[in-house]
Amino acid sequence: xxxxxxxxxLSAKWITQESFKPYGQFITASADDKPYDITDAQLNxxxxxxxxxxxxxxxxxxxxxxxxxxxxxxQCLGSLEGKDWKIAVAPPSELEQPAIExxxxxxxxxxxxxxxxxxTWHAGPYFDxxxxxxxxxxxxxxxxxxxxxxxxxxxxxxxxxxxx
Numbered sequence: 001x002x003x004x005x006x007x008x009x010l011s012a013k014w015i016t017q018e019s020f021k022p023y024g025q026f027i028t029a030s031a032d033d034k035p036y037d038i039t040d041a042q043l044n045x046x047x048x049x050x051x052x053x054x055x056x057x058x059x060x061x062x063x064x065x066x067x068x069x070x071x072x073x074x075q076c077l078g079s080l081e082g083k084d085w086k087i088a089v090a091p092p093s094e095l096e097q098p099a100i101e102x103x104x105x106x107x108x109x110x111x112x113x114x115x116x117x118x119x120t121w122h123a124g125p126y127f128d129x130x131x132x133x134x135x136x137x138x139x140x141x142x143x144x145x146x147x148x149x150x151x152x153x154x155x156x157x158x159x160x161x162x163x164x
Contacts, residue, residue: 003154007063008106009163014088015114020106023089024074024117041115045058047072048139054080056133057125062162064088064123065153067098071119072146076137078113085110085127085134086162092119097150105162121150 006121013019017039020026027041067090079085088105090098098121108114113135116122125134139146150156 003063003157005159007159007161008100009161010088010103010104012107012162012164015106015108015112017124020114022091023114023120023122025103025115026108026112027076027115028112034044041076042074043076043137044074044118045137045139047132049142050137051134051142052137054133054135055136056131057127058131059127059129062086062126063159064126064162065159066149066151067103067121067123068147068149069119069121070116070138070142070146071148073116073139073142073158074118075116075142076113076115076135077112077125079108079125079127080133080135083111083127083129083132084108085125085132087114087122087124087126088162089123090116090121094119095120097152097155100152100156100158103160123160124162
């Protein structure tokens with residue numbers, strides 16, 4: 001007999017620089033002649049070879065049970081073509097899993113991007129379009145050696161669903 005999987009809904013709020021601070025940074029356009037400062041993405045890519053690439057993702061709905069973190073680098077994600085998208089995050093931690101009550105969902109407009117702080121737990125991107133191309137800045141081996149995932153279906157018989 002299989003267990004019934006509980007589904008916890010996460011309401012996606014529009015991202016702001018202030019609301020995203022516990023997880024990283026939300027970056028929007030600035031004047032070309034603005035000097036570098038703390039409003040620019042504060043990157044840590046010193047532990048390997050940076051990889052900047054475009055990944056094509058297909059709509060997979062808005063449910064998830066896995067959440068991941070990278071502890072050796074920051075990661076930047078943004079959509080191309082101005083498409084809005086969603087992500088679930090929890091603050092960086094040394095624990096084997098994030099606290100369920102700390103998981104939040106954000107809507108990111110297509111004219112900005114996020115920088116995830118080292119160790120920030122994240123699930124996504126999620127979106128309602130059929131396909132979205134995302135640019136991704138991380139290390140060349142992030143997905144091989146710096147990819148720590150927790151499965152809430154196994155640990156708590158739980159899935160999450162991002163709603164509006």
